Amino acid sequence: MKVLIIIPAYNEALNIEKTVKDVITNTNYDYLVINDCSKDNTKEICEKNNFNVISLPINYGLTSGIQLGMKYAYNNDYDVVIQFDGDGQHEAKYLKDLVESIEKGTNIAIGSRFVTKKKPFSFRMLGSSLITAAIKITTGKTIKDPTSGMRAYDKKAIKEFIINASLTPEPDTLVYMLKKKMKIEEIQVEMKDREFGESYLNPIKSMEYMVNMFLSIIFIRAITRSKNIK
């Protein structure tokens, strides 16, 4: 199986080198760093280390970065795409478990923090639980860690990203995929806390994110048809 790991990076100069080295040493899959027009020297660090990097001329957000990765994977005929954060929170040693799950026939494998472990109680996890509930109501399936940024997609799911430009690397896409009758499996992984740099989620952005997710899940993705209309 041809596997591509896409690592979206925006202002991750402090983390990117470590993240990519982790990927290189712990896996033998192809990877692609997507530098979303970082203002710091992320690009220079990648070029200095001879990383496989693609640089966008305009900053356009995470969704655009992932979509570009999907296009690249589609054009180069990859079987599996793994979305992997460039901020050092994910560990590359778990990626082979995700690929194994895809090999067994799942369409999307999620690197989940809460398959065997309990969800801790915090404001952020409350948001995560609410999204889990929304997914349960609209699709009947339980996804314990919907906000996880570590996901593997198979060819069928990649194709969906190419067809539908409104798909984001967020939980509402999982509802869309479930409505398309895709199989989603969660794999237990560990995630570290962010070492350097700042998360883009401040309280206002978090609220915005939750409102967006709810509207999208309940009013848009929940009425997805299982077959594409031609």
Add this chain to the structure above:
Amino acid sequence: MTITLRIILVILSVISFILCVKKIKESKLKVINSVTWMIGSFLFVFMSIFSSAVEYISSKLGFMAPVNFVFLVIIAFLLVQNFIDNIRISTLSEKIKDLNHYIALEDYKKNNTSNDN
């Protein structure tokens, strides 16, 4: 409708119409985008000329005063205009995103072939 309101409507319509034509001549506005504005200004001129018709419709629809009906029409017109603009912005944003991706992929190809040689 009071005579003041009718005069204001006509003046504003004429100004917006002239502005539209001027901007098209300066090629700062596309003809297709100006159509709604032109239709709007004609509509408001008609409303001020045939004010008795406006009064008839507004009383039939149960408005307390014809001016309320006029405002409602203007608000509806602006909302539609706003919605059309939103769609345009989204379309443009998608196009820019595609261009952004295209440039990035071309750059990537160029860099990689030059490295190989």
